[in-house]
Amino acid sequence: MSNVLIINAHHHYPFAEGKLNGTLVQMADELLTAKGHQTRIVEVDKGWDVDQELENHQWADIVLLQTPVNWMGVPWTFKKYMDEVYTAGMGGALCNGDGRTEEAPKANYGSGGTLAGTKYLISLTFNAPKESFDDPNEYLFQGKSVDDLLFPMHMNFRFFAMEPLETFACYDVMKNPQVEDDFQRFSKHLDTHIPG
Template identity: 70%
Template sequence: MKNILIINAHHASSFSPGKLNGTLVECAHKQLSEKGYQTQVVKVDDGWDAEQEVEKHQWADVIIVQSPVNWMGVPWPFKKYMDEVYTVGMMGQLCNGDGRSHEAPKKNYGGGGTLSGKRYMLSLTFNAPEEAFNDPDEYLFQGKSVDDLWFPMHMNFRFFGMEGLPTFSCHDVMKNPEVESDLERYARHLAAHL
């Protein structure tokens, strides 16, 4: 039996009400529950209690972060969630400090995580088309991948000792959405990796 924590990081606005991210959360919750996994869903826009969120991170075998890409990163309320929850978790629940010791103060930075054996997965929605990535001739990303762009988020989970599952991403969601196809791909992605 696996415990899955799904975090909906979307921040609603008149410009972006969050239907796609909400639908992807529902898809994951339904599919994983039907497989017999225990799931909990956190909607960041609804607020949180930092200590309870730390407990959910400890409970989970897998954490799925469902997030739109806002200005190449997470929406600001999710950054606040991370700052508050992960700071509380620094007291031994998610990590034992930063991994360094008095004997070797310059070594092993980030190696203090207490969640080894647990995994995480990023599921992202982009306005950018898929073709904007991995192509050195494309202006903005200069040949970089989605995971290159989200390297800092990967490092946050690595700081806790977690291992990543392959990232899932939807592209061109505002100008050329293909929601039905994205949902089918997501169902296959979940089936393959969880």
């Protein structure tokens, strides 16, 4: 069984209270603990202790990031979390610097991670419909995928030598929500990628 750190990166707004992301976090916790996994949940909106978060990442076999996509990225509060926690982890808790050496100061940038063997799963909620991705005829994303859009997040985890599990996404959650279908797909996704 695995240790799973679940991060709820939702930031509350009057028009987005976080019920869907909160429910997905609760579902993940219940489904994973029922299979015998150990879980810890961090709600970014409630604040964090940097040292505890470094320990959480070292403890985890899998980090599940549950986040809405706000203006093509993660909420600003989670960016602040990363700025504080991940910067503090540069001294060895998460990585030994940026991977470069005096002998090769221009090579291997980003290869200093200390979390090899740790996996991560990004789970997203979008206002955008699924059809707006992977289609070169669509206006905004111009044929790009969800993972193309989230490339910076993938690189943040890769900086620590973490390995990706397949990304999950709920689409069109504000104008055309299909939450029951989303919940079924999410449950199946976790069964597939974090089995018991």
